[in-house]
Amino acid sequence: MTKDGIRIYEDADFAGMHAAGRTAAEILDEVGPLVTPGTTTAAIDDFIRNRVEALGAVSATIGYRGYRHASCISVNHVVCHGIPGAKLLKDGDILNIDVTVILDGWFGDTSRMFVAGTPSRKAARLIEVTHEALMLGIAAVRPGNTFGDIGAAIQAHVEANRMSVVRDFCGHGLGRVFHAPPNVLHYGRPGTGPVLEEGMFFTIEPMVNLGRPETKVLADDWTAVTRDKSLSAQFEHSIGVTATGGEIFTLSPAGRFYTSASGSS
Ligand code: MF3
Numbered sequence: 475m476t477k478d479g480i481r482i483y484e485d486a487d488f489a490g491m492h493a494a495g496r497t498a499a500e501i502l503d504e505v506g507p508l509v510t511p512g513t514t515t516a517a518i519d520d521f522i523r524n525r526v527e528a529l530g531a532v533s534a535t536i537g538y539r540g541y542r543h544a545s546c547i548s549v550n551h552v553v554c555h556g557i558p559g560a561k562l563l564k565d566g567d568i569l570n571i572d573v574t575v576i577l578d579g580w581f582g583d584t585s586r587m588f589v590a591g592t593p594s595r596k597a598a599r600l601i602e603v604t605h606e607a608l609m610l611g612i613a614a615v616r617p618g619n620t621f622g623d624i625g626a627a628i629q630a631h632v633e634a635n636r637m638s639v640v641r642d643f644c645g646h647g648l649g650r651v652f653h654a655p656p657n658v659l660h661y662g663r664p665g666t667g668p669v670l671e672e673g674m675f676f677t678i679e680p681m682v683n684l685g686r687p688e689t690k691v692l693a694d695d696w697t698a699v700t701r702d703k704s705l706s707a708q709f710e711h712s713i714g715v716t717a718t719g720g721e722i723f724t725l726s727p728a729g730r731f732y733t734s735a736s737g738s739s
């Protein structure tokens with residue numbers, strides 16, 4: 475069944491999404507201790523690729539539109555779709571690690587911020603505001619609300635903190651497929667957009683910049699960076715709409731929201 479072109483899943487489908495989401499989140503929990511100055515993002519990606527396989531899942535990103543890695547790792551002013559590589563992380567780097575797995579045909583897509591060593595105060599605040607914005611967006615999820623309500627909640631919090639919401643990338647429906655309608659915008663006006671209905675599955679994944687919202691994609695055709703080179707942060711959860719609200723499929727089994735080498739918070 476669909477509504478406004480958005481697939482409506484059955485009650486029984488929530489279990490599959492929970493299992494897939496939990497697998498992706500568990501891998502991010504495990505990655506935390508690897509994120510230290512002197513590590514390469516390629517080494518982190520190798521670890522993720524092995525863990526996806528060991529947990530009986532399949533990477534959704536390897537082979538996706540020619541992408542060749544098990545994660546996207548977006549460091550500092552990289553907004554999203556950073557390609558893991560040989561560059562060494564250095565003290566104070568902030569990075570988003572985005573993992574999507576397929577488990578029994580269900581997609582689990584989640585990303586979090588990590589810090590190598592100690593972040594600047596501004597960077598730490600950017601990470602905090604971005605996570606708060608995601609959770610405020612999720613709090614707006616309930617049947618009868620609209621996708622515009624989600625975007626408006628995110629945008630209001632980000633802009634109240636004098637940061638900006640990236641417009642060039644959005645969340646997406648998912649479930650048995652990686653990217654499906656609707657586009658989930660992280661800005662907008664309350665009461666606009668499609669109406670949320672029980673059984674819709676989608677991601678919310680706001681990207682927030684310390685400077686201006688504009689981005690550009692580098693010559694590798696993947697890496698998106700802030701045009702003004704300001705720092706960018708992102709968190710992503712996969713969500714299902716229940717009768718009363720939004721259920722998060724990708725909560726950290728270890729209870730973390732982001733992790734640094736020195737521990738979690
Ligand atoms: N996981 C990303 C998302 O949130 C998509 C990555 S596609 C890739 O939608 F090919 F770059 F890995």
Ligand code: CO
Pocket residue numbers: 583645646677679710
């Ligand atoms: Co996504």
Ligand code: CO
Pocket residue numbers: 572573574583584585710
């Ligand atoms: Co993702």
